[in-house]
Amino acid sequence: MTKERSYTPTQLLKLIIRIGIGVLFIVSAILKLLSLDQFELYIYSFNLMSLTLCGLVARVVIACELLFGILLIIKVKYKLVWWLTLLMLIGFSLLLIYVILFRHDDNCHCMGEIVKLKPSVSLIKNIVIIALMLFIRKEDDYQFRGKTLALIGAFIAAIVPPFVLFPIDDVYSLFSKNELDYNETSFNALMADSTMQEVNLDNGNYIVGIVSTGCPYCKTSCLKVSEIVAHNQLDTSRIVYFVWGDTTALPSYQEETKTESFNYVFISAIQAVRIANGHFPTYLFMQNGDVVKTADLRHLTEKSIVEHLN
Numbered sequence: 001m002t003k004e005r006s007y008t009p010t011q012l013l014k015l016i017i018r019i020g021i022g023v024l025f026i027v028s029a030i031l032k033l034l035s036l037d038q039f040e041l042y043i044y045s046f047n048l049m050s051l052t053l054c055g056l057v058a059r060v061v062i063a064c065e066l067l068f069g070i071l072l073i074i075k076v077k078y079k080l081v082w083w084l085t086l087l088m089l090i091g092f093s094l095l096l097i098y099v100i101l102f103r104h105d106d107n108c109h110c111m112g113e114i115v116k117l118k119p120s121v122s123l124i125k126n127i128v129i130i131a132l133m134l135f136i137r138k139e140d141d142y143q144f145r146g147k148t149l150a151l152i153g154a155f156i157a158a159i160v161p162p163f164v165l166f167p168i169d170d171v172y173s174l175f176s177k178n179e180l181d182y183n184e185t186s187f188n189a190l191m192a193d194s195t196m197q198e199v200n201l202d203n204g205n206y207i208v209g210i211v212s213t214g215c216p217y218c219k220t221s222c223l224k225v226s227e228i229v230a231h232n233q234l235d236t237s238r239i240v241y242f243v244w245g246d247t248t249a250l251p252s253y254q255e256e257t258k259t260e261s262f263n264y265v266f267i268s269a270i271q272a273v274r275i276a277n278g279h280f281p282t283y284l285f286m287q288n289g290d291v292v293k294t295a296d297l298r299h300l301t302e303k304s305i306v307e308h309l310n
Helices: 009-034 036-044 051-074 078-102 119-135 147-165 169-175 184-192 216-231 247-257 269-276 302-309
Strands: 205-212 239-244 263-266 282-287 290-295
Touching: 009 036, 009 051, 009 119, 036 051, 036 216, 051 078, 051 147, 051 169, 051 216, 051 302, 078 119, 184 269, 205 216, 205 269, 205 302, 216 239, 216 247, 216 302, 239 269, 247 263, 282 302, 290 302
Parallel strands: 205 239, 239 263
Antiparallel strands: 205 282, 282 290
């Protein structure tokens, strides 16, 4: 018979803290993954790198949280993981201090969009976790068969979700054909309508977005476009949105997506569904009145927007 391992009160407390921190990291990573677009755009808003690199950084952060969380729980490579986790927490805390002092963001995206945390609250959270990490510093690896397989499994579990299941848009565009189609007849009929006389798309390059005020993917795409336009100092007058839905929701929609300076034209739901074939958001890249390219949220890349508007 094998003896059951007994724990002292201190050892039991350390066990609970270690597993709790590991679970917290995993939950944090999953919540970021569920709102990955917003997390990417938040990193992009610091204007330090391209949107593609921001997508890479976002996925590396999520992968690290998943990996460190799993390894803390199963207690493999503990000392190395402990130091890496501590350094990551310190780095995040320094970033949060900067955000608190200079940006005043409502959500630091530490727990994604589902659980919104103010930077000050997240900083306190990190300080508490750092203190708990110091308490569980002197621990040794678990000794069990299959440690190598467990380590490999942890790496796979950390890398596959952010990089394979949720690939970077530019990478996705390379391997996925943009088969998004629009109804040319319905679009031309709309543009020929007397109510659209003030909308002139015949001279130069424009991007027309067909969006709905009640569509979360449309909202994400609008925020994405506004961040790209601001980051690259593009002409906002070259972006036109044909929007349908609740007219009273448009001001808050524009505020959330930072598109107050963009051109919005309300169209009926029937017109929007016909033009976009029910696919929202749909973006039409226009050149001198002709549609030369279409894109959805995933094929709406920084490179394609900048090249078209420049």
